[in-house]
Amino acid sequence: MIETQVLSLSYGQVVVKPFEKQHGLVPDSYEGYQVLEPGDIVIRPTDLQNDQTSVRVGHAKDHGIITSAYIGLRAAGDWDGAYAYQYLTAIDSTKRIYGMGSGLRQQLGWADLKRMPCLVPPIEEQAAIVKYLAHANARIDKAIVTKRRLISLLDELDRSVENSLAGSLSSMASGGREISWLGGLPRTWLSAPAKRLFKEVDRRSKSGREGLLSLRMREGLVDANEFTETPIPPDDLLGYKIVQPGELVMNRMRAAIGLFGVAKTTGLVSPDYSTMTVVEGIDPHFYLHLFKTDAAMAEFRRRSNGLGTGSSGFMRLYYEDFGSIALPLPPLKEQRRVVRDINRQYAETLPVRSRTSREIALLQEFRMRLIADVVTGQVDVRKIAATLPDTSASSASASLTTDVELVEVLGEGEL
Secondary structure (H helix, E strand, C coil): CCCCCEEEEECCEEEECCHHHCCCCCCCCCCCCEEECCCCEEECCCCCCCCCCCCCEEECCCCEEECCCCEEECCCCCCCHHHHHHHHHHHHHCCHHHHCCECCCCECCHHHHCCCCCCCCCHHHHHHHHHHHHHHHHHHHHHHHHHHHHHHHHHHHHHHHHHHHHHHHHHHCCCCCEECCCEECCCCCEEEEHHHHEEEECCECCCCCCCEEEEECCCEEEEHHHHCCCCCCHHHHCCCEEECCCCEEEEHHHHHHCCEEECCCCEEECCCEEEEEECCCCCHHHHHHHCCCHHHHHHHHHHCEEECCCCCCEEECCHHHHHCCEEEECCHHHHHHHHHHHHHHHHHHHHHHHHHHHHHHHHHHHHHHHHHHHHCCCCCCHHHHHHCCCCCCCCCCCCCCCHHHHHHHHCCCCC
């Protein structure tokens, strides 16, 4: 009970958990937690059956404590710690780890893991592998960061398009009605409380076979199977809410960041969401764009209830509070014109976003294949590693400017 630095396994990284985040689902005491030293390896061994997408192996860079529910490992004998980490990363990414667990939820224990055969190359070859992968990973990371920065810029551009909706209303206002959180409206526009435009419905699935939908910020309501490798069985979806084409779905806990969607197909959504039919004369896509503006999200935060502030914490926007918010009501023809204008601008960024996202996925797949091939000896990198500068003399985060250079440094001929 003398350790104060708490560690956490997050997206394959063992990170120091900030003190301000040590609340919520944390134990009353850290007694019994295991102590890690820099270089130790952590494996999250729980729930292998239901979660086959998470990165389960991490490499500690700091001294600290972490839950004893994880398996802490330290390389011994002729196994170099850095090579051992890369080897176990390959075991994880190639899904071999999922055949080792036992029990109803595929719990992995040390008794299962300790029997796993491990490759132990000569120590000098381990060092070459680690050196090569350090440089390769740094360049892949740089390429991914650059592409994610591009997507972030596209997100900002799309948000500016949506926010221009609120700005254009002010410029068109000419003595018309006014909404407190939005400002003046064009003379031909009306206003109405949300409950007059959207009516909450609560249909529950009795079979769970309607198909689960996932509500995502950019894609909207989509088939949940597109984002998971383990489909949820119908029995687990009993009691989920049924949504039908054209209806509005609101994530109550994340309404304050604009997480709404319009259903394209019949399907199921979380029981904690609000599902609403749309009255005649309303284009729900106009309001979908409106609800993502800064002005609307600020009003949703103000109306939300629960613990936390801003867009964080356990804040919920219930239908009763949502329904009392005054909304602009343009003529249907005007709603559709606004939607067309916004979608036209979205169409310019969508191909770039899709291509960039696919490039990131390919780089990640390439990284996993590369690590697996190198640590298992299928690709001999000793000659390439001998030409690379030591990481102590050259930052491992050195960047490349193009994907062509990335392939050249990684050794296309060797692969």
